[in-house]
Amino acid sequence: MKFFFHAGQYFSLLYRVFSKPEKHRMYFTKIFTEIESLGINSVGIVAIISIFMGGIMTLQVAYNMENPIFPTYLVGLGNRDTLILEFSSTIMGLIMAGKIGSNITSEIGSMKVTEQIDSLEIMGVNSAAYLILPKIIAVVCIFPFLFILSVFFGLIGGLIVGPAVGAVTAADYLNGIQYLFVPYYVTYSIIKTLCFGFLIATIPAYFGYFVEGGAFEVGAASTKAVVNTNIMILVFDLILTQLLL
């Protein structure tokens, strides 16, 4: 019963979020602010995580392909496809749900408990649309770029670590990452990132918007938001993989 209550409340919130804005210019300005705070400010962590992820993947693929019948360039291919198909979209989505999701819940939740949302409502502003819509647009727009950056840095990570530990030569690795490239894998993963971006913006916003109480409840709502977003990302990963691959 609780699930249906939350699902109903979530969709009624989305209905308010996608209703006509009061003044388009105000929303437009806010979208750019959100792109900076939620997207651009995440580039650093995406780069660091991806470099390590790519490096570790390269080592693991190389370890599993020690048999001389496998050409070493397959290490590059394995790293590339793993990054494109799963790691740079889903794993990055899970990590971003923690970073961006908790940020969104705590920001909106704090505004709720300090009556800033009530204040918007009293002015006649659709608080749901004003606070949440720019975040959705910002995260959905920026997420495919973060995915591409993640793949790029992941491949760089493999290029650094693979030759450095002697698992694969740089030439073989570069040959491998270009071998049997399937462009549809990128399309598939970009579709996933758009979906994950929507979940990462809306589920934490929902938990923040309906929080009641004080700082303790905002913290608890942040945790719930991250856990639920992660679960929904995995559920949608399964559904989209079945549908698209």
Next chain:
Amino acid sequence: MIEVKNVYKSFDQKEVLKNISTLFYKGKTNLIIGRSGSGKTVLLKAIVGLHEVDSGEILYDGRDFTRMGQKERKGLRREMGMVFQGGALFDSMTVEENVRFPLDMFSEMSIAEKQKQVDFCLDRVNIKGAHQLYPSEISGGMQKRVAIARAISLNPKYLFCDEPNSGLDPETALLIDDLIHDITLDLDITTIINTHDMNSVMEIGEQILFISEGEMCWTGNKEEILDTENQKLQEFVFANKQYQQVRDEKRRNNPEKI
């Protein structure tokens, strides 16, 4: 004028407002007083539509707010200004941006006109040299004054203040009370203030509604409140010994009124 008619409100089977009916007059500072938990904040939030009432009517100059659709409500809300207990200023905006926000959102003024209005509002509440500071960088009293400036920036017809002087020292509290009273007279608006501060009551209480346990117990003004025969109101007013002395002195000077 705002008229509240037979308003009931409950949360999870618990009745918080029971048959409240009263009038709040234009050009006067109307006070809702009562102990903590008596239902005064719920009443104020019901009047502005932040809580939906279970039954009853809330009439803004004859327009029933409870029966309005979302679009009509939005229109009416642009005639309202509200000062929340904690100020509720937007943390991410400077003082000036906070006051300009309603103008940016709803007015068609030019940038120069908006700036003029922002300066006027901040000047009206005696905020000087803090235009570019963030709410976290100013004192509680200043936050309340900025909140008042924001509330009056669109020249509202109705001003609501939820415990505007809570958490402030007596001197600053008095300044805030006087400011709200002066603004009410200057703009000729209907102002409703929620408070449990007897100093405010005696300073600006032109029309007072006392509620206890969600029920309307007494209405009157600051001149009448000390002579009340209402037991619950007496307990509330004379909890502060200072007002017992004021009443006793008043009775000594006018023995025929006893």
